[in-house]
Amino acid sequence: MRGFELVHPGSLADAIGLLDTDDDTVRPFSGGTALMLMMKTGVFRPSRLVHLGRIGDAYSEITASPAGGLRIGAMATLSALEHSPEVIRVAPVVARAMTRLANVRVRNVACVGGNLAHGDPHMDLPPVLAALGGSVSVAGPQGTRDVAVEKLFSGYYETVLGRGELITDVVLPSQRGWSSAYLKCTTRSADDWPALGVAVSLRIEGGAISEARVVVSAATEILTRLTTAESALTGAAADESTFARACEAAAAEAEMVEDARGSADYKTQLLRVYLRRALTQAVQDGAVS
Numbered sequence: 001m002r003g004f005e006l007v008h009p010g011s012l013a014d015a016i017g018l019l020d021t022d023d024d025t026v027r028p029f030s031g032g033t034a035l036m037l038m039m040k041t042g043v044f045r046p047s048r049l050v051h052l053g054r055i056g057d058a059y060s061e062i063t064a065s066p067a068g069g070l071r072i073g074a075m076a077t078l079s080a081l082e083h084s085p086e087v088i089r090v091a092p093v094v095a096r097a098m099t100r101l102a103n104v105r106v107r108n109v110a111c112v113g114g115n116l117a118h119g120d121p122h123m124d125l126p127p128v129l130a131a132l133g134g135s136v137s138v139a140g141p142q143g144t145r146d147v148a149v150e151k152l153f154s155g156y157y158e159t160v161l162g163r164g165e166l167i168t169d170v171v172l173p174s175q176r177g178w179s180s181a182y183l184k185c186t187t188r189s190a191d192d193w194p195a196l197g198v199a200v201s202l203r204i205e206g207g208a209i210s211e212a213r214v215v216v217s218a219a220t221e222i223l224t225r226l227t228t229a230e231s232a233l234t235g236a237a238a239d240e241s242t243f244a245r246a247c248e249a250a251a252a253e254a255e256m257v258e259d260a261r262g263s264a265d266y267k268t269q270l271l272r273v274y275l276r277r278a279l280t281q282a283v284q285d286g287a288v289s
């Protein structure tokens with residue numbers, strides 16, 4: 001590994017200033033779990049890493065918003081998400097998803113912002129946040145903007161973040177009345193990266209689904225909302241036959257990628273099975289009150 005500079009700015013503005021450069025080997029560093037793997041294997045050789053650990057305590061906080069949602073600082077660890085009473089109350093599906101993400105050593109160090117900014121379609125958190133209608137707050141040299149999590153990714157390991165831009169927070173709207181579930185399928189060890197991740201969020205009124213979000217990840221090149229499956233669900237009864245139609249729509253719509261964890265056809269079949277299970281689980285778990 002070649003030498004590099006490690007800097008610890010004391011404010012968000014200083015961090016953005018240090019990152020505002022044409023040199024794409026200058027990168028922000030939160031937990032470092034993804035960066036270190038890339039550096040050890042020689043895929044990435046930084047000239048400077050800008051550690052975000054001292055930009056301010058507010059960026060590690062998880063707070064309930066007055067409207068009933070959540071604001072999650074980008075420097076909150078995945079363990080903090082897993083154990084936060086606010087997350088468990090407002091968006092229990094997020095806390096549950098963390099329990100099967102990597103292992104406790106990774107979760108104690110990895111941060112929400114790094115998990116989202118890495119752009120790896122195998123990550124568990126982005127599909128869950130997308131299904132919940134989450135967005136990220138982004139700060140950069142040109143100011144601040146909000147980006148929906150479902151629009152954050154522009155390609156395989158690519159995001160829409162521009163030069164010098166940092167994710168500062170994740171914002172989740174109130175989940176009252178929404179029933180959600182996330183399931184992943186690992187085809188090797190139980191704590192392996194997923195071959196498929198599927199997140200669903202349903203609003204059910206009088207036995208019928210009034211709104212639906214269905215998000216697939218890991219098996220696709222980029223996190224993808226399955227809008228034909230959502231259309232098959234919306235307005236229909238929350239029952240087995242509706243779920244079967246939605247699963248067929250999802251299987252026809254999703255563009256699966258073949259890799260070491262299975263062929264595209266195999267992953268399409270996984271989607272049929274896991275989407276039905278996720279929909280059933282969301283109904284069984286009931287709505288957030």
Ligand SMILES: Cc1cc2nc3c(=O)[nH]c(=O)nc-3n(C[C@H](O)[C@H](O)[C@H](O)COP(=O)(O)OP(=O)(O)OC[C@H]3O[C@@H](n4cnc5c(N)ncnc54)[C@H](O)[C@@H]3O)c2cc1C
Nearest residue numbers: 030031032033034035102110111113114115117123124167
């Ligand atoms: C053994 C192992 C097993 C794993 N298994 C899983 C798994 O099952 N499921 C899963 O989802 N993940 C898994 N992971 C991945 C893990 O979740 C990620 O490595 C982690 O979430 C990345 O967060 P980090 O804070 O460590 O990011 P870092 O490594 O610090 O950064 C990752 C990328 O994001 C950029 N970045 C960091 N913070 C910001 C920010 N605030 N704004 C903009 N850019 C930023 C960095 O420059 C870098 O490009 C595993 C990792 C390991 C090591």
